Structures are given as C-alpha cells and as structure tokens.
Amino acid sequence: MTKASALPQFEDHQNQTHKYTTCYMCACRCGIKVTLEDEKIRFIQGNPNHPVNKGVLCAKGNAGIMKQLSPAKLNKPLLRKPDSERGAAEFEEISWDRALDILTERLANIRATDPRRLAYFTGRDQMQALTGLWASQFGTYNWAAHGGFCSVNMAAAGLYTMGHAFWEFGDPDWDQTKYFMLWGVAEDHASNPIKIGLKKLKERGAKFVAVNPVRTGYQSIADEWLALKPGTDGLLALAMIHVLLRDGQIDDEFLIRYTNAPQLVVNTPGQVGDGLLWRDGDDATQVYDQLTESFAPAMSADIAPALMGEFETPDGVPVRTVFSILLDKYMDPQYSPAAVAKECGIDAATIERIALEMAHVAFQESITLGIEWTDWAGRKQTQFIGRPVSMHAMRGVSAHSNGFQTCRAIHLLQILLGTIDCPGGHLAKPPFPKHIVPPIKPAKVNAPNTPLESAPLGFPTCPEDLLIDEQGQPQRIDKAYSWDAPIAAHGLMHMVISNAVAGDPYPIDTLMLFMANMAWNSSMNTSETMDMLRAKDADGNYKIPFIVTCDAFNSETVAFSDLVLPDTTYLERYDTISMLDRPISEPDAACDAVRIPVVDANRDVLSWQEVMVEVAGRLKLPAFTNAQGQPKYENYKDFIINFERAPGIGFLAGWRGENGDQSLLGAPNPKQWEAYEENECFFKYELAPNQRYMRHANLDYLTLAKEAAWVGSTEQIVIELYSETLQKFRLAGQGLYDGPQPTEENQKQRLVRYFDPLPSYYSPLEQQSVSSEEYPFYAITQRPMFMYHSWDSQNAWLRQIMSQNYLYMHRQTALDMGINDFDWAWVESRSGKIRVQVKHMEGVNPNTVWTWNAIAKQGGAWGLSDDTNEAKQGFLMNHLISELLPSDKGGSRMTNSDPITGQAAWYDLQVKITPATAGEEGSWPQFAPLKSPPGYTPAPTKQGYASHTNVNLNRPWSDIFGRRSS
Amino acid sequence: MKLGLAIDLDTCVGCHACATACKQWNTSGTIGPLTDTNPYGKDPNGAWLNRIRTFEVDESPLSKTVNMPLSCMHCEDAACVTVCPTGASYKRDEDGIVLIDQDRCMGCNLCAWACPYGARELDPGSGTMKKCTLCVDRIYDEQLPEAERQPACVITCPTNSRVFGDFDDPESEVSKLQKQREGKPLMPELGYNPVNTYLPPREPIERPQGGKVLGKVKQIVNRIIHR
Ligand code: SF4
Ligand code: SF4
Numbered sequence A: 001m002t003k004a005s006a007l008p009q010f011e012d013h014q015n016q017t018h019k020y021t022t023c024y025m026c027a028c029r030c031g032i033k034v035t036l037e038d039e040k041i042r043f044i045q046g047n048p049n050h051p052v053n054k055g056v057l058c059a060k061g062n063a064g065i066m067k068q069l070s071p072a073k074l075n076k077p078l079l080r081k082p083d084s085e086r087g088a089a090e091f092e093e094i095s096w097d098r099a100l101d102i103l104t105e106r107l108a109n110i111r112a113t114d115p116r117r118l119a120y121f122t123g124r125d126q127m128q129a130l131t132g133l134w135a136s137q138f139g140t141y142n143w144a145a146h147g148g149f150c151s152v153n154m155a156a157a158g159l160y161t162m163g164h165a166f167w168e169f170g171d172p173d174w175d176q177t178k179y180f181m182l183w184g185v186a187e188d189h190a191s192n193p194i195k196i197g198l199k200k201l202k203e204r205g206a207k208f209v210a211v212n213p214v215r216t217g218y219q220s221i222a223d224e225w226l227a228l229k230p231g232t233d234g235l236l237a238l239a240m241i242h243v244l245l246r247d248g249q250i251d252d253e254f255l256i257r258y259t260n261a262p263q264l265v266v267n268t269p270g271q272v273g274d275g276l277l278w279r280d281g282d283d284a285t286q287v288y289d290q291l292t293e294s295f296a297p298a299m300s301a302d303i304a305p306a307l308m309g310e311f312e313t314p315d316g317v318p319v320r321t322v323f324s325i326l327l328d329k330y331m332d333p334q335y336s337p338a339a340v341a342k343e344c345g346i347d348a349a350t351i352e353r354i355a356l357e358m359a360h361v362a363f364q365e366s367i368t369l370g371i372e373w374t375d376w377a378g379r380k381q382t383q384f385i386g387r388p389v390s391m392h393a394m395r396g397v398s399a400h401s402n403g404f405q406t407c408r409a410i411h412l413l414q415i416l417l418g419t420i421d422c423p424g425g426h427l428a429k430p431p432f433p434k435h436i437v438p439p440i441k442p443a444k445v446n447a448p449n450t451p452l453e454s455a456p457l458g459f460p461t462c463p464e465d466l467l468i469d470e471q472g473q474p475q476r477i478d479k480a481y482s483w484d485a486p487i488a489a490h491g492l493m494h495m496v497i498s499n500a501v502a503g504d505p506y507p508i509d510t511l512m513l514f515m516a517n518m519a520w521n522s523s524m525n526t527s528e529t530m531d532m533l534r535a536k537d538a539d540g541n542y543k544i545p546f547i548v549t550c551d552a553f554n555s556e557t558v559a560f561s562d563l564v565l566p567d568t569t570y571l572e573r574y575d576t577i578s579m580l581d582r583p584i585s586e587p588d589a590a591c592d593a594v595r596i597p598v599v600d601a602n603r604d605v606l607s608w609q610e611v612m613v614e615v616a617g618r619l620k621l622p623a624f625t626n627a628q629g630q631p632k633y634e635n636y637k638d639f640i641i642n643f644e645r646a647p648g649i650g651f652l653a654g655w656r657g658e659n660g661d662q663s664l665l666g667a668p669n670p671k672q673w674e675a676y677e678e679n680e681c682f683f684k685y686e687l688a689p690n691q692r693y694m695r696h697a698n699l700d701y702l703t704l705a706k707e708a709a710w711v712g713s714t715e716q717i718v719i720e721l722y723s724e725t726l727q728k729f730r731l732a733g734q735g736l737y738d739g740p741q742p743t744e745e746n747q748k749q750r751l752v753r754y755f756d757p758l759p760s761y762y763s764p765l766e767q768q769s770v771s772s773e774e775y776p777f778y779a780i781t782q783r784p785m786f787m788y789h790s791w792d793s794q795n796a797w798l799r800q801i802m803s804q805n806y807l808y809m810h811r812q813t814a815l816d817m818g819i820n821d822f823d824w825a826w827v828e829s830r831s832g833k834i835r836v837q838v839k840h841m842e843g844v845n846p847n848t849v850w851t852w853n854a855i856a857k858q859g860g861a862w863g864l865s866d867d868t869n870e871a872k873q874g875f876l877m878n879h880l881i882s883e884l885l886p887s888d889k890g891g892s893r894m895t896n897s898d899p900i901t902g903q904a905a906w907y908d909l910q911v912k913i914t915p916a917t918a919g920e921e922g923s924w925p926q927f928a929p930l931k932s933p934p935g936y937t938p939a940p941t942k943q944g945y946a947s948h949t950n951v952n953l954n955r956p957w958s959d960i961f962g963r964r965s966s
Numbered sequence B: 001m002k003l004g005l006a007i008d009l010d011t012c013v014g015c016h017a018c019a020t021a022c023k024q025w026n027t028s029g030t031i032g033p034l035t036d037t038n039p040y041g042k043d044p045n046g047a048w049l050n051r052i053r054t055f056e057v058d059e060s061p062l063s064k065t066v067n068m069p070l071s072c073m074h075c076e077d078a079a080c081v082t083v084c085p086t087g088a089s090y091k092r093d094e095d096g097i098v099l100i101d102q103d104r105c106m107g108c109n110l111c112a113w114a115c116p117y118g119a120r121e122l123d124p125g126s127g128t129m130k131k132c133t134l135c136v137d138r139i140y141d142e143q144l145p146e147a148e149r150q151p152a153c154v155i156t157c158p159t160n161s162r163v164f165g166d167f168d169d170p171e172s173e174v175s176k177l178q179k180q181r182e183g184k185p186l187m188p189e190l191g192y193n194p195v196n197t198y199l200p201p202r203e204p205i206e207r208p209q210g211g212k213v214l215g216k217v218k219q220i221v222n223r224i225i226h227r
C-alpha cells in the first residue's frame, strides 16, 4: 500500500529486534520470527522461508506470548515435603544443586544394582534421540515416549509395509495430487502443513474425501464426507480393494516391480513353515519368471515375474504368489461393498463409486514427469509416472485396537493403485523410506553399570526378538515386546503406572516423567491412576517409591511428584529438531532445525536437555565421559556440536565440517549453532529432481541416503503387501514355529487371529467384549485445532475460545432420548461413569458421541483458579476408559491395546447415556482444587498485554467538520 | 481506495489462527491493549477484533459445517459511524477503513448496537470501543518488509482464506476473486453495503469412474512385465 495520508509512527522499529526460532506447541514445529522490544515480545509470526509452515502459524503459535506469560510456569526445583502425601502438592523449593544431587544419587544407586528399576517415559516432547540415547547409556530398557498412545499403529504399519508412513515420515503430494482421502483426522496431526495442503488441492479442483464420524475442522471443507462408524475404516478400505480387484483397476506393473506381490509363499497349511516366503539355498526369496519359465530370485533384474499362479518347487513344496493369496482373500463376498455397508455405516454404492473414482484418477489422469533417473538395478529411466491419488490417516485409525491392520489396509489400497512415492501420490520424507523393516532390534539385556547393546526400542521381525524370559514372561515394565504386544515399537506408556504399582512383571524404584501429564489427561482411567500414584504397600511405602517430573508448567502430575524439575519455555531454550529423531523434512528436502533462546528465563529453571547432559556426566555414562573419566560435554550446546553417532553423523545435519561447509555429514563444526542462527534456525537440503520419487527403487536417491546414513544399503526397498514377520508370529500362535512360542491359550489365540500377514479387519477388542445393546454409543475424542498437542488451557487467549467441553450428540438421537441441548447427562462405560453437558449437532454419525479432549483441568492446576469452567463444567472422557480389557474366562486381564503394537485403544470406547435428573448439574467426578506451588504469583483478574504504549490514530478535525457539514 | 478482505468459505477450516494473530498484533497495536477479564478464572472473556463462528446448515446426513470468520466489514453505509455521538467512529475518506478514535470514544455502546455484524466489542480495561482496524498500522508501514504490509490475520491464515486488497481496483486480487467466485456480502438486505466479501463454498463436481482395463478379475492373465 502506498501511504494514503500522514500516519503517526505506530511502531518504534529502531527499538525492535527480530530473532528466529522454532515453535514447540505441537509436533509440526513451525519456524517463527519473533519481534522483541524492551525485552518484551511484540509479535510472533511464521517464518515465510521455513519449509514446514511457509510463513503461516496456527492459533497456538499466534498465542505464544500468553504461553510465555503463563502464571503456571514453575520457578524453582521442588521437593515434596517429607511429611506430606502425594497429590497434596506440599512442596519446598530447593536449589538446583540439591535437586541434581538427589537425582544423581538415586540414579547412581539404581544403575549400580538393577538399571531397569528406572522407568523413564516422556510425553509430548521432541527430543527422543537424546532421551533414548541417555536411557540406553544408563542401561535401562524401560524407556519410551508417548507414541504408544499416539501413533505407533501408523508408524509401525507404514514401516512394516512400505518403509515410510503417514504424518512425520510421509506426506501427500499436495502440489500434484488430484484425489485426496483423509482418514480419521480430526483437526490435528498435522496442523499447518495439512491446512496449507488442503488449500492447494481445493484451488486446483482436486477432490477431497473425508472419512470421519464427525464433521468438524478439516472435514468441514471436504467435497464428500463419509460418516462411518468408528473402528470400521479397515473394512471400508478392504471393500474398496475388493472393488478394484474385481474390476481389474490395479497397477500390476507397480506391483511386479516394486512389491512382494509376485513372490512365492509356501502353501502347506498345518505344517511348520506354512505361509513363509519360499527361499532358495542362498536364502533368496523367489518368483516365477515367465521369460525362462522357471523360478528366479525375486530381486533379479530383467525377469518377468508372474503376478499370479500356483507352483510346485523342485522339492515338491506347493507355493503360490502373494497376489494369488491376496486375490483369494479379498474377492471373498464378505468384503463386497454390499456386505460391509451396514457395519461401516456407508452405503454400498458410495463405497463402489469412490473406489472407481480413485481408479479413474490413478489410471486415466496420471502424470508423467520427463525426468531421467536411475533405478535400483542401475538402469536409466526416462520418466516418473504419477498416479495422483493420495491419502492421509491418523488418530481415528491409530487409536483403535485394530489400527495397525487398518493402517496396513489403507496402505494396500494406495499400493494397488500404484500411488506410493510417485508424483501426485503419497511421498516419503527423508530420511525415509527405510528398508523393511528397519534393522534395529530392541535391546534385551540390562546389566548394572552397563549401557544397553542397542536402542531400547526397535523393530522385531520374529519371536526370537521379543523381550521375554524363559517362561515367556515380559521383561519390560510396560510389557512391550511380549506376547501381549510383540511389535510395540514405541512402548506402552499407558501401562507403566498400572504395571509398576502391581509389581507386574516387577516393582520399580523411580519413575521419571518428562512433559507427560500421567496424573490427568494422558492416562486412561484417570481417577484410578491418581490412586495408583498414591498407593502404598503394607509397610506404608509408596508402591512407586520415587517420582521425578520435569515440566515447564504446573500440571496435575506435578502434584504427584517427589521431585519436580522446572523446564524452560520454548522461547528460552536451545534445542534441536534432529533427523535422528522425529524429522521435519519435506518430501523434496531433508530438513532439521534448532531453537535458540529469544528471551531470558527470569526464573531458576533449566531445560531438560541441559539436565540430561549434566546428569549423564555426573553418572559417567560412557558416551558422555572422556578418557580421563570426566564429563565430556560442557553443556547441551557442546554435546550437540561434538556428539557423533557414527563418524560425521551428529544431531544436526547442516553446516558440518570444521569450516561449516559440509551438509548431511562431516566433522563437528564448533560454529554450528552460530551457522543455524544466521540461517533462521533451520537447515534444508534439497533433493535433486531425479532423487524425488520412487525412492524405494531409485539408485540416485539410495546412494545419497546411504552416504547420509539414512539407510544401510542401496538395495531396493521392496514394499511388503504380505508381511512374513506377521506370519512368523501367527505360526508361533499355531504351534508351528521353530522358535519361541506362547504357552497361554489367549496369547496363542491373539496371534492366530490378529497376525494376518495380509491386511485384515476385526472389530475393535472392546467392541468384541462389551454388549452393544447395553452400551449402544461409540465415544471418541478429538483435539481442537487451537489446543492440539498443547494442553493450552493455561493460555489466556486460547481458553477464551473454549474453556468447557461438551458431549456432542446427534440431534435426533438425543431428542429421542429426551436430552435437550445443554442438558446434563450421565455417560457410563463398563468401567466408569461421568456427568457431562450435552450439545446437539447434525454432522455426526448417529451412534457416535464425542468431545474435545484435554480441555478439562483440575482446579488450581495450570495457573487456573479453583472455580474455572475447565474444572467445574469440563470433563475428561479418560475416566471411562480402562487400560485393561474385561477379564477373560481364566480371569486374566489383557491390556486394552492393539494386540500387535500395544497402541492404547482409547477410541474403542462404548458407552450408554442417560439424562441427568433435575438439579444434577456440573461435571462429575470433581476433584479438590490443587494447592499452588510455592513462589506462585496469583494470576491477575484483568490483563491487557502490550509491548509498548499504543499510538492512537486520531480522527482528523478536517474529517469531522467535513463529514458533519456534508 | 476501498480496502477490505475477501474471505474464502470454501477453505476456511475454522482454526482460529486469524483470530489469535489479530489479538496478538492489535493488543500492542494502535487500538490496544485488548483487555481480558478473568484470563485464568471462571468465564474468561476479553476484547477481540475477529472471531470465528462455526455452525451447521441442513440436517444430517447432508449437513454441512461452515466456519465463518467475522470482523468489521468496513461498510460503506456504516450506521455505527452515524450513530456515534462523539465523532469517535469514522470512515476514512482515502481508503474506507472504519476506525474508532480511542481518545474520543466514551464507551456508550451505541455503535455496537448499530452494528448488525457483532464487529464491535467494548474493552473491559479502557472502557472504549474496539474493532478491526484492517491493521492500518501494518498496511502502510514502509519499514515492514513489503510482503508483510498486510493484516496480521491475512499473513497467518494457514489456508490462505483471507485476502486483503482494494475493491476499487479491478486488477486487485480481491476484485478478481469477488468476480470469479461470486463473492457475497453478508446480509446485504440490511443496507450497510459491507466491503468485505465472502467467497461461497464451491459446488462439488461429478467425477468419472474407472479407468484401467485389465478386465474383470476372472479374466486377468499374467502380463509380461519386466521387473
Ligand atoms: S503449534 Fe504446531 S502448527 Fe502451530 S505454529 Fe506451533 S508448531 Fe506450528
Ligand atoms: S486463519 Fe484462515 S482458516 Fe483459520 S479460521 Fe481464520 S480464515 Fe479460517
């Protein structure tokens, strides 16, 4: 705009500075530019150059000033008063020296005796590479982040199928896709990248189909909304697969070249080895080559494998191709649209139409990019062919106990259409794709004063990889990698407290939590979890003897801690968003980023990564100790610069080498932090055009990926429609495995039933065990966009958007039950009861009720007053969800989780609803308000933040007179 | 000039980013501070210049969810201005922005009653009326990088559903969008002649089905495809 008239100088730009860093309010990790004046924040805006957010910010990022000003910030380390009870929030302030002495002494003792008695679990954090390294150096395998109740089904299904996954490991090709299906994504996972992408595709006239029981957020702008019944996404995907197969609408070239569809599977039901891939003497999987009319190693070039067929090996073993098995399975009438329509709540014609619309886009509207590239066999290719159909899926798929198989079914749908890592399809993001499955096995041995031989978490490929003892009993405190959850690649954080208190499989000494609100909204079964944290043995000692919590804010969990370590806010810390961790890469670029402090912490706080490095030095963990036995790293910054996982590979990939002129790998650069700071705190390594697609079979890409240590070899990554890994577990359940096998009947049954080597559907476990007549509603939760991942009820601006959650019900259904808008009602599950306020809506599956999660808070927590709406009217659905399934006939109770990955099944919930009687108002249960921590400054009852005195724009006198006279 | 916003209802996901960006910028902007009462207590509420309303149209199963950002429309016939007894409310000649002179406003609320769009909010701190300034303190500020001389809500919108510009200039993006997408004013029948325009949701297009002809599955034969 050109200046239209003389305006006052509103901003004193001379007095303002700009600093770049990275947002922390969710896992998107957008780049931000912060304008400061007089040490106050004037404005936080998106960095237009940043690969993730390209200049935009969400509501949380825009409310960062209020996050920084939160009255819930902790000020100083806290120690529970010796005569006080857990949960009473009676603390004394102590010095950092004392806090670190207490912690180090306790941990040194555990490490010298039985390191697994430390259970270390982290919540919504973004530094698992550091905390995982720390745990493995400490020597405890009882470590995980919150993936076990968030997204392990998605990550594991993707990695076990195609070497990358939805969300952090892959993205739809927003720029070229012409048909997009969104499965079970409320308003989150991801935030800004999805919004930016949806705009692009709507501008292009691409079709957007949303599968979700609830129509809010992203679904509100979908061209078509499928209000399916919760937990049936897998069945819907398999019905579409049925249609595609029936009509021959599949990319057979893609299947033959890039997947294990033509590979031969042993077909000897009831015998040891049935269902495994048939291998020759050199252990190579086989196909039937139509050119030579003979068997050939599957990985050979220049053969023409048969997609279908049954054969007999020279030794007389019957074999058939993966595709033949697949065809048999999915052509069964049970998968026809008509057969699934009722169960899914979607009519057959719609299922059929959408499947065929996608086929049209894939095969009639394909994209050809004339870019030369080299395939895995070293052959020049002249073009990339794109099948511009893409998908994204998250919470609504992952949080069901059938989520792993459902996610595999969605991937199979994509693969049959040939839409994997091609233009317009679902693209991998470096350092993905990985070979299937990533060659990291979970560490198995814990020994005093000894690091683990590998990472605590990994990817099992057979029963031998489980963490079980000779009797088949679980070894990890969360029972990950046991028969209960064999492929628990992210652990089972939701089981830790319950198992530790039960001493099953053994008691622990210390529970260390970082940014995990386990005494409130991050636990299933919240009230009982609080009781467990307070539970004592016969001698009056706490069953979990010591609880350490690190958080920047006064969460509900702080009250239950023995030692509280106050963290910095995101604007006060050094941090890395590393490719060794949860990367922020884009499909066409490998990216990482840092945080640098933009404001000073005016409190006695230390960032958790600083504490990790310091305590590691004090404990003399080998990777943190030099040859003289002294701490190797001065602080976190020093650690980040100098730590190398392998020569040349560190936490940050940018500006490596002594002179800072190397990318991806190179010697440590003493000026690396400065280089990041100069470059707006992010690093972006763009892939060449020939490295951007078909990366599972692209030598140009795989060569780079090997150099950068993203993959171990340049061999083709063969997509696994058929998972031999799953079949090995199934054989163990059938008693046909040559190796460890379960002894308990229910474990055997679970393996046989759920470990189908091809994507399959089964009803969610809770739905199998509770009566739908008694509990007729499916109950789910979603995260509002302005709170996603952030529990920002302490944010003065965001809580004005919402400070109370309601139970949303289908209007007609509610009216039929005599429940009016804003009435109170009781909601009851097999394990609990809550009272909630109901709101009607139209855009919801009639048998589904839902609410916004993590709005409810305990009075007094998060800097809130005792009588806030969050505490008095808000409610947690968590009270209704048990971490255990109902007992089986033998009385044993299994974890309420996906039987394959152990993902917490908090979307499986079924409830009944009854109107509250007159006078029953307010949410229930209620909890006594929490006492404020020492040093707490009560929040003001009125506030108007401004970083400078505002410059008013006066109405000119001429205007006043001019107008009045006219 | 006739400055205003074109807001795309086809792509607004109701994320509230524009509302908080507006609050953030303007609390230290010319019309700030924007005061909040009970920010950490019961019934928190404060002055906002832009709010998102989400509502449903039609009945299940054909219901649609619409997200509707609402800020001042900078009306051409703005009764909020004519009713103002102190002359604090005015519409600028040069660009049509409707503003409130904070030194003149006495907080009488007449303008808020006159505004049918709920765009005016009385600040509980200053006792004066607040409303969207169209970020007059950004759009003309030549010391901001050129790309940033845009309203705070516009630069932050993740779906790029807010476009700022001059409706008098037929070549401006807002004029073009208004034309191409048949942008509509809100409640034109009231005669306020709002400048802001809302781009209606696009109509779904019918899509062709099926494409590849391998034949029905029974007839699929193994093709010779080289690996
Ligand atoms: S909260 Fe997440 S999406 Fe929002 S600005 Fe921050 S990192 Fe980006
Ligand atoms: S920021 Fe954009 S998408 Fe979000 S509510 Fe505002 S206009 Fe809608």
Ligand code: SF4
Residues within 6 Å of the ligand: B071, B072, B073, B074, B075, B078, B079, B080, B081, B098, B114, B115, B116, B117, B118, B119, B120, B131, B192
């Ligand atoms: S929207 Fe309301 S406040 Fe804005 S100009 Fe029109 S009448 Fe006045």
Ligand code: SF4
Residues within 6 Å of the ligand: B021, B022, B023, B025, B026, B049, B050, B071, B072, B131, B132, B133, B134, B135, B151, B152, B153, B154
């Ligand atoms: S133009 Fe400025 S004042 Fe108006 S709604 Fe947008 S950010 Fe708020």
